[in-house]
Amino acid sequence: MNPRVRLRPEVLRRLHADAERRRIRQSQESPIRPEVSPIYPSSVYTFDDLDAIQAYYEHGHTSDAYVYRRNGHPNERPVEAYIAALEGAEAAVLCSSGMAAIAQTCFALLHPGDHVIATKHLYGGTYAFFEQTLCTWGVDISYVDLNDTLSLRKALRPETRMVYAETIANPLLQVCALPDVAAFARRHSLQLVVDNTFATPLLARPLEHGATLSLHSLTKFLNGHSDVIGGAVTGDRDTVEKVRKFSVMFGGTLSPFDAWLTERGLQTFALRFSKQCETAHFLANVLANQAAVRTVYYPGREDDPSHALANHVFHGGYGAMVSFDLHGGYEAANALVRNLSTIRLAPSLGGLHTTLSHPALTSHRAYSQNEREGLGITDGLLRLSVGCEEYEQLESELTQAFEPLNAVIKQQQAH
Ligand SMILES: Cc1ncc(COP(=O)(O)O)c(C=O)c1O
Structure with a gap:
């Protein structure tokens, strides 16, 4: 790629x-x-005389000297x-x-x-x-x-x-x-x-x-x-x-x-991020094909409301985060998390490894349930931070984890 x-x-x-x-x-x-x-772990720096300290304060952050770690x-x-x-x-x-x-x-x-x-x-x-x-x-x-x-x-x-x-x-x-x-x-x-x-x-x-x-x-x-x-x-x-x-x-x-x-x-940011963006785009499409997924949020997908804007504002990629909302709410989200092995539940993002988070329980718990619902942050919403693993490995893990959830949805649709 x-x-x-x-x-x-x-x-x-x-x-x-x-x-x-x-x-x-x-x-x-x-x-x-x-x-x-x-x-340089030193909390304080030394000076030869008072004139040197005076010179430091005159030049502040632009000087080559340091005085105290909190200052720089x-x-x-x-x-x-x-x-x-x-x-x-x-x-x-x-x-x-x-x-x-x-x-x-x-x-x-x-x-x-x-x-x-x-x-x-x-x-x-x-x-x-x-x-x-x-x-x-x-x-x-x-x-x-x-x-x-x-x-x-x-x-x-x-x-x-x-x-x-x-x-x-x-x-x-x-x-x-x-x-x-x-x-x-x-x-x-x-x-x-x-x-x-x-x-x-x-x-x-x-x-x-x-x-x-x-x-x-x-x-x-x-x-x-x-x-x-x-x-x-x-x-x-x-x-x-x-x-x-x-x-x-x-x-x-x-x-x-x-x-x-x-x-x-x-030093590896550009390398990592460009790979993460490519893989995220690929996985957004994988997620959109799962029966258990109600909505995929990814600005790189043509059906995403932000797609046109992303093409206008971004330089070539669409980011390494993919969010998705599951039919079956909290229970379905919990089941998916339990079915995964290397993709761990970790309430942060942007690391080398692909992780999942549940915004309603973690990053967005300061909002009331009503506020969250108004914003579209449901209990079935999961946020995927795509890492640097090979995309085939991630695709295989996700599709296997989705199998039982998809089966339930297909059964419900058949009745
Ligand atoms: C968009 C965004 N801004 C700021 C922060 C806060 O960063 P930190 O956890 O480093 O204080 C976060 C943390 O998740 C975030 O997602």
Whole structure:
């Protein structure tokens, strides 16, 4: 299978230049020249005299020196440069989780009394943060279908400051009309913040459409090995520095070891993600052929409501997540999970291995049952995060696991 999503040549050039610069510096500084960067776990750095400390504070994050790990450390620099290059951003800041990236962005850009227009198709953790924390801080939030221009216009208030979107919504994978939403934000001088975790910069770069910031849970595809909890915020230097200030103040920065693991993970990101997208497309069609499946959600399928938009907004692929709703609700979902062997129930996504999650019980449990039903997040909905296994193996495991469920449906249809 030919990969359909690739790194842009300018990103590749930038990554090679960064690696070369690091190699040259290392060879000048030390006779030890490891191929892989060392980890700097130090919580504090030393200075020769008071003038050196003074110089550090004058240059801040742009200086080559470090003072205290919460303010920055050598392991974060290459990762920030890498992610900024992927997103086509001027700058990036790493955070201790995707949620830290979201929360610190909101605290940095909003003030009590402000209003946010957020997509109604939100990751449950973000919804919980908005409803349980951000609103107690005096920020009001309206949830709308961002692709519906009329709803957007109706939600607008004099105190609206931000539009908050997800490029591909969790868990039903609706694609955001980024060019239109960005045009609306620009017209009304609003900041547009986009959670680009599901799409990744290989599919979409929100900043190119006019978003103010594009943010990530690094926990997912960018690190991709299910061994880091991390986040990143990318955008213009001034806005990113505002977020960094909050990050340093709140202590929501990424540890050296997690940054180092992420640097490792990023090196195979394009390879992994392009294979994952190909396999996901294939499996979406396999799932659509199962009698027990009521609906498949995958923007790559022609019958998906987001397909045309995905062709317009994405660069070549459709993502590595597939959601599907089962006839038979919770019981059927539980039976399918029990019938699977290597595809494990794991409430996260973006790792090397294919996993399943049940959004109603996990990522979207902050919504009430009524709210979930209104959004289409049923008890029979499962979300597949497609990994790097061979697609024949996954097809065979899924079709075997579906056999008993399909038999029940066929029996019911016969009566
Ligand atoms: C779309 C999306 N954004 C943000 C997050 C939060 O990321 P983290 O778990 O790294 O805090 C998640 C977590 O599942 C997510 O799915």
